[in-house]
Amino acid sequence: MSMIKEFKEFAMRGNVIDLAVGVVIGAAFGKVVSSFVDDILMPPLGIMLGGVDFKDLKMVLKQGAVDAEGKITDVTLNYGNFIQSLVDFMIIAFAIFLMIKLMNTLNRKKAASPGVPPAPTKEEVLLTEIRDAIRTKPVV
Known part of the structure; x- marks a missing residue:
């Protein structure tokens, strides 16, 4: 029973859920990019290259024979x-690069914006007390 409880705690942690959301969004983003490349980018590129459809580019390694259904099956590269x-891949990598660049820019602006300074850590408080104690101590 404790193993099920541990698994439930693991699965409900924020990191696992965030990862699952990222995977789902990434898969959907991949479909959008594939559609962009297949349906918008490659047709004009194929026309510029003389009417070539990239999906049709292949090299026949071995001529095939007619199978039982009447299809000719070639071995192709x-x-x-x-x-x-x-x-x-290049479009997806560039889009991710732009998103990370935007996030870094926003984080820099957020860090540079004036606001309430963070509270000092325990170590900083202790070091400040030591410094103040040394300053008030008479020199012998």
């Missing part, structure tokens, strides 16, 4: 899909 994945 689909480098067009790889190029598409690289473009997806």
Whole structure:
């Protein structure tokens, strides 16, 4: 029974829930970026390159035979899909870079804004008392 209790405490910690939310949002963001690349970015790029659709780029390694359903199955090296994945990755990496840069800028502005200074730590209070005691002590 204690193992179930420990698991429940682990699963309900903020970090685990935050991670789960991040994974779900990341998956949705990946779909949006893939759609952007597939549907908006790659068609004009393909036209500029002479009407090439990157998904159709492949190298046939071995000619296939007709299977039972009448389909011809070639063994291919689909480098067009790889190029598409690289473009997806670069866009996602750039978007994450911009988000982190924005967060860092906001954190710097927040830290630089004047406000109430934080309360001194126990060590700072103790060091201040020691300094004040040394100053009030007569020099021999």
